Amino acid sequence: MRILPARVRRVIGVLVAGLLTASLAAACGGDDGAGADSFTVGLLLPSRAVPRWEHSDKPLIEERLKELCPDCTMLYANAENDAARQRQQMISMITKGAGVLILDAADTRALRSSIQEARAADVPVIAYDRLAEGPISGYVSFDGGQVGRLQGEALLKAMGDQAHDRNVVMMNGDPRSPNAAWYRSGALSVLTGKVRIGRSYEIQGWSTENAHAHMSAAIAALGPERIGGVLAANDAIAAGVIAALKSAGVRPLPPITGQDADLDAVRRIVKGEQYMTVYKPFRAQATAAAAMAVALGRGEDVRDIARTNTDSPTTKRIPSVLLTPTAVTVGTIEQTLVKDGVYTVDEICVPELRAACEKAGLLR
Known part of the structure; x- marks a missing residue:
């Protein structure tokens, strides 16, 4: 199979005195389209107090990512209900080259500046389960x-x-x-x-x-x-x-x-x-989040996945998937x-x- 060089995908942020500086991260792809790109998805969950995060959401998202993008990798962190810790986890993931973040915010307001920094580093953020403030690229939750x-x-x-x-x-x-x-x-x-x-x-x-x-x-x-x-x-x-x-x-x-x-x-x-x-149904939620992450990592429009929109206090018309409980x-x-x-x-x-x-x- 002939391997073609892929476009430069993401800017990797390094926080210095509260600011992210940029460097380039490259991804490579095959000639068969789906699953050919390789990039890193960061998954940030809020706590261990609710068993579902570790027992259901994490393994289901990881499983679906591998199905949709076999060459992609996943970074994982749990904030233990600490917004400051989650902020550092986000910075660490961006520094390590994450091209997309799936974020279930420990504190949806406190993470706003971190999401803005991710946007500045050209790393889209998907709000998972909780609608975080800031320039979110997609949102997956339940009504x-x-x-x-x-x-x-x-x-x-x-x-x-x-x-x-x-x-x-x-x-x-x-x-x-x-x-x-x-x-x-x-x-x-x-x-x-x-x-x-x-x-x-x-x-x-x-x-x-x-x-x-x-x-x-x-x-x-x-x-x-x-x-x-x-x-x-x-x-x-x-x-x-x-x-x-x-x-x-x-x-x-x-x-x-x-x-x-x-x-x-x-x-x-x-x-x-x-x-x-x-x-x-956590599997449906995890599937939608993984599909959004892969689409964003490949530079595709998530509106093929997200058929509705949600407004946050800071961002209007966020492409959203709202599932039925x-x-x-x-x-x-x-x-x-x-x-x-x-x-x-x-x-x-x-x-x-x-x-x-x-x-x-x-x-x-």
């Missing part, structure tokens, strides 16, 4: 308003006729994430006027420990008998809520929502401790998570859950 609506609708259904007489505790996500406000708005669009919001908290870092502390405060303030349901923004928060309720001796547990379909949360749903979670309760685990290959029945139905799984129809 956050629908996530909140699914949670609110499930909570109303679970509370039944008692909904208007009981308090709901809102355990919202990290205020540094625009998704948290999006979820909350969607949930309130369903709950407002139908329940009484007894307490509302913002859970820094989506932390189980912080959720436990705030839920303990809500129990003390309201009294356990006056809590009719808990709108927990995700499964890590739900875990803290459930632990606090158990510690306070609350039986039976009120209905509790979640999000992300973490394996532990699915098992809690089977046990009857958590009422529902929101499943966001799905509510999961004990009766729908099999036709959603098991059917899609997220988990097997054996993974969910550990020995201590066999009786509960039989009751749920997962074991026959």
Whole structure:
């Protein structure tokens, strides 16, 4: 095969006193088009507090990148909920020659200047899951308003006729994430006027420990008998809520929502401790992000992939892929998570859950 020299692809930034200086990085390509270019994609995820980042998103993105561009390489970093660390990780990746970055920002505002620096270095940035501020080249996520609506609708259904007489505790996500406000708005669009919001908290870092502390405060303030349901923004928060309720001796547990379909949360749903979670098909999200990254790395238009646009506080008409989430309760685990290959029945139905799984129809 005759190898032709490819165009000079990217400027590699080196930060000096807060500024990036440029050098050139070259890529080479074959004569057969797809998969011929070789360049580096940087993947930056925000934390390990939410299991999906390491267990689902990272391997799925890496797998899809290799399928779309066999000669491409991937750099990976996790910010551990530290925006300053993520900024340094971005700089390091650009310095090492990353041609495209996929960024799930630990703090969507704090990373704005870093995204501007990436743009100055001719390195496009794809916002993954959370819409970061700055000159983003593409955005892949789920409809956050629908996530909140699914949670609110499930909570109303679970509370039944008692909904208007009981308090709901809102355990919202990290205020540094625009998704948290999006979820909350969607949930309130369903709950407002139908329940009484007894307490509302913002859970820094989506932390189980912080959720436990705030839920303990809500129990003390309201009294356990006056809590009719808990709108927990995700499964890590739900875990803290459930632990606090158990510690306070609350039986039976009120209905509790979640999000992300973490394996532990699915098992809690089977046990009857958590009422529902929101499943966001991670493979579709990872596939879209990888496709965007490869297109941008090859200098192609991502609008063939992104069929809608999203505005951030700083950038208008960002090419976007917004996927559809799905509510999961004990009766729908099999036709959603098991059917899609997220988990097997054996993974969910550990020995201590066999009786509960039989009751749920997962074991026959």
